[in-house]
Amino acid sequence: MTEPTRPVIELLIAAPRGFCAGVDRAIQIVELAIQKHGAPVYVRHEIVHNKFVVDSLRAKGAVFVEELDQVPDGVPVVFSAHGVPKSVPAAASQRGLEYLDATCPLVSKVHRQAERLVASGRHILFVGHAGHPEVIGTFGQVPEGQMTLIETVEDVATLTPADPDNLAFLTQTTLSVDDTRAIVEATIARFPSIVAPKADDICYATSNRQAAVKAIAQSCDMMLVIGAPNSSNSVRLVEVAEREGIRARLIQRAAELDFAWLDGVGTLGLTAGASAPEVLVREVVDRIAERYDVTEREVEMTRETIAFKLPRGLEAA
Secondary structure (H helix, E strand, C coil), X not given: XXXXXXXXXXXXXXXXXXXXXXXXXXXXXXXXXXXXXXCCEEEECCCCCCHHHHHHHHHHCEEEECCHHHCCCCCCEEECCCCCCCHHHHHXXXXXXXXXXXXXXXXXXXXXXXXXXXXXXXXXXXXXXXXXXXXXXXXXXXXXXXXEXXXXXXXXXXXXXXXXXXXXXXXXXXXCHHHHHHHHHHHHHHCCCCECCCCCCCCHHHHHXXXXXXXXXXXXXXXXXXXXXXXXXXXXXXXXXXXXXXXXXXXXXXXXXXXXXXXXXXXXXXXXXXXXXXXXXXXXXXXXXXXCEEEEEEEECCCCCCCCCCCCCCCCC
């Protein structure tokens, strides 16, 4: 008796995908801090938004806490890649805690821009998502009341700034490129004298991953995005695919894949958010191969070569 023929599926795998330079640096900082100081090393908030990464670091000796007062005296603490308000390192210093700042350098760039703009007397309109750690960290760089959050084009219409001719705008680094463009255009139309950042605040990795999804979406019947539901850049990838007219699902691990989703799918797109390691991509491919004859094709839009320096004291840890 012959074996039943297995269904065939083509995987179009987007590139770039997965880890960005900021995430890679943040994870290295935790790992090197554990090597240098020994376990435990405390980390305020998830170092990056990915459960697999967090669990892997926890197994090596990292302890994740939500607030600084949960960190005992005499142990090092790492601040997450999303950035923290100025009050956090100030409180750590006051307690004599040794801390390492794993804030992505591209987020730190936005922090410095915010400081300079406020110092020059401008009020900042900040495009971002309420409650996201990056937004909280950026607002915490300047005195209260010096920034206003904008989440939608509709928000722009309701703004009533005290001095409409003395504004500037900045954005979260992990937003939808298309959504942000629309919000910025509406903001500039309403406040023509507003000061724009010298360069786009949305980071290269977010832009590249969204462009890669767009590049393959029209050739796919469905898209899988590997990433966490609290990962802004991963959720944006799902939205990008859906706007291109295809179904998309966000999964954290291969075990979350429902094979019913693949009924009628001949070509499946696959990508991963900036906090998701490549091992999870391979895990998903292997899971699909349990039921399908898989052909893989990587579609590379651009090659990322950016790397960020580690903090002083860790380079030779």
